[in-house]
Amino acid sequence: MLGKIGKAYGILGWVKIISFTENIQDIFRYRNWYIHKNNIWTQINLEKWKYSSNSHPIAKFKSIEKREVISNFTHSNIVIDYSQLPKLSNNTYYWRDLIGCLLYKKNGKKIGKVVNLIETKYNDVMIVQSYQTHQKFAIPFLKSIVRDVDILNRKIAINGDMIDFT
Incomplete structure (x- = not known):
């Protein structure tokens, strides 16, 4: 929109x-x-x-x-x-491409699904719905947290070992 x-x-x-x-x-x-x-x-x-x-x-x-x-x-x-949107350079994404992606820890454990994104003063934030609790939580879309984005396979891998999603 x-x-x-x-x-x-x-x-x-x-x-x-x-x-x-x-x-x-x-x-x-x-x-x-x-x-x-x-x-x-x-x-x-x-x-x-x-x-x-x-x-x-x-x-x-x-x-x-x-x-x-x-x-x-x-x-x-x-x-x-x-199709009217300009092509983006590597490692940049339209929000619409990220919404619906599955979120994984680096060990392969499925965490949840990106259901929305919000813009803050400093960075974008993914709103993720947990597969276990069905609650929503926020994860900053930062290079230090987001390890890999695979738009074709609808997957996002994060460095989430220090974050408890339960």
Whole structure:
């Protein structure tokens, strides 16, 4: 998810955009967005964007000329096709690639499954659901802890000998 559609802005089909990208304006690098509303996926194509008078990003979409039409998409999530994302260098990952991976100790013992990630001021943190207790716990995604990431086989190995997961 790249962001959310905010409230309509003006009467000509402009809308406020809430960006979840690291740099706010990076959301506008992608032109074909998908919006999910009422169990229906709708593709909308970005026509142009700018900052409003109070420095919020606003956008205009092709074929949407009225406030009433764009208002129907308020609070909808903005997603793109995965193929639009740039290729990453080695040892960097999209969160979507890590979620669902199985987490193992270096001795091969299965610990749990990555169910989410969160961003902190200093590093990303994996939220893992334990196989034994079904409780969730947090593990920092740091080189000193994460030993190996195998996206193809959906596995993450950690140096967890000093961490008790029971």
